[in-house]
Amino acid sequence: MQCDYFDAGVCRSCTLMGVPYPQQLAAKDAGVRELLAAWPSIAWAAPHAGAESGFRNKAKMVVGGTTTAPTLGILDEHRHGVDLRACGICAPELHAAFPVLADFIGLAGIPPYDVPTRRGELKHVQVTVSPDGRLMVRFVLRSTEALARIRKHLPWLREALPQADVISVNLLPQHAALAEGSEEIVLTEVGALAMRMDAGTLLLPPGGFFQTNTAIAQALYDQARAWADGIAPSSVWDLYCGVGGFALHLAAPGRRVTGVEVSEPAIAGARAAGVPDTGFVVADATDWAQRQGDRPDLVVVNPPRRGLGERLDAWLEASGAPAIVYSSCNAVTLARDLAALPSYRPVAGRVFDMFPQTAHAETMVLLRR
Known part of the structure; x- marks a missing residue:
């Protein structure tokens, strides 16, 4: 590869x-x-x-950049965002979702969290794809400051990304190298992603463990x-x-x-x-x-x-x-x-x-x- x-x-x-x-x-x-x-x-x-390649069913993307031009990927040595939307080990369904999620960040006006200054709200976007191509999307935020705007524009996101069965907000108020916090706010009627396997269907909730x-x-x-x-x-x-x-x-x-x-x-x-x-x-x-x-x-x-x-x-x-x-x-x-x-x-x-x-x-x- x-x-x-x-x-x-x-x-x-x-x-x-x-x-x-x-x-x-x-x-x-x-x-x-x-x-x-x-x-x-x-x-x-x-x-x-x-x-x-294309084997990862889950992407934990650090959000950097600006509200109108966010990066989804990792942070560089200066703690600034590096965009990795075309990462080759991620499943194709994840690649297709990243541009839509970047547009949604701008539409909802969610400022990316800036690690050096400790300002901003959106720390990570986590996306998981099921064997049937359905998605779970989690926005990891510092606080609930942007929650009302996310709810307001949620219909746009669901229309633009109809394969997203589960959408949630996770709160991580600490300034720490963590992927998520303990409080989850599910914004969709469906609260778990159906992972269809050979012997039946596993139901994966936000924050639940499943092999990547x-x-x-x-x-x-x-x-x-x-x-x-x-x-x-x-x-x-x-x-x-x-x-x-x-x-x-x-x-x-x-x-x-x-x-x-x-x-x-x-x-x-x-x-x-x-x-x-x-x-x-x-x-x-x-x-x-x-x-x-x-x-x-x-x-x-x-x-x-x-x-x-x-x-x-x-x-x-x-x-x-x-x-x-x-x-x-x-x-x-x-x-x-x-x-x-x-x-x-x-x-x-x-x-x-x-x-x-x-x-x-x-x-x-x-x-x-």
Whole structure:
């Protein structure tokens, strides 16, 4: 893949840009296998390749420039806006939305937030596209100062961008390097984006977690389901379940699946999917697991980059659960957690290229007690 932004030196986020893709994939696979070399019991499947371009289903665009000439992209070393609307890793539906959103910023008179002076209102625009080409648009603002103008001109935006099912305002009053705040104001009748997957439809609320590469997310779910079917568990716990991706795909007749996630909106979306034989709990995954008097036949964990942590490692080690499926976005913390689970033997593994053009990858491992 070739990128004009990378070649011009204005964006270096894709650190492997220009490296032939087969070389990227082979290096990621080799790197993960080296990190997990202490477990020769792992039978590695060939790495799952991703699309080289157009794979990102979500764009978090920093807004800079002026109200009438906004930039959507990143900030340079002087904290001024750099426009990246033609970013090649973003899905085509996102490219089509960016000019409309830039026009709306001017129409509604929303001044971009200027980091050096701490003035202005609009910090980010976040856009997510579903497998069916529908959109969720979020305006991240410093305050409600522009909210009335956004509401006033919302009919124009909905006509100009009819594929936008969900439009919301997120409030981030702090001057901090954060992507969003805790308060969300949904402006549309629909409050969650329908993400249609092979096993059903996930409902993604504003702020809810979903993998940024839909095709690779589906591949992860398929692999977890294949491993689970080989185990034939009657009970599954999906810890860090988000909007229920793994839970939805592991549900089966005679199999009870429980998802646990700290985010209330995410759990609301998971419950609304209406999948039989599933239940969802709003709770910290570790706290919840430690309170239970039993253990499932299979535990699925998909933690953040920091990994499981000592408390959840200790619970899993003592739980007696026959099997664990561990999906990791950080092979370093994955290796640390595996070392903390000596009663389990990793028996299968695979690398999934969630983020082509970068050094990041997703790794999934099956452990048997």
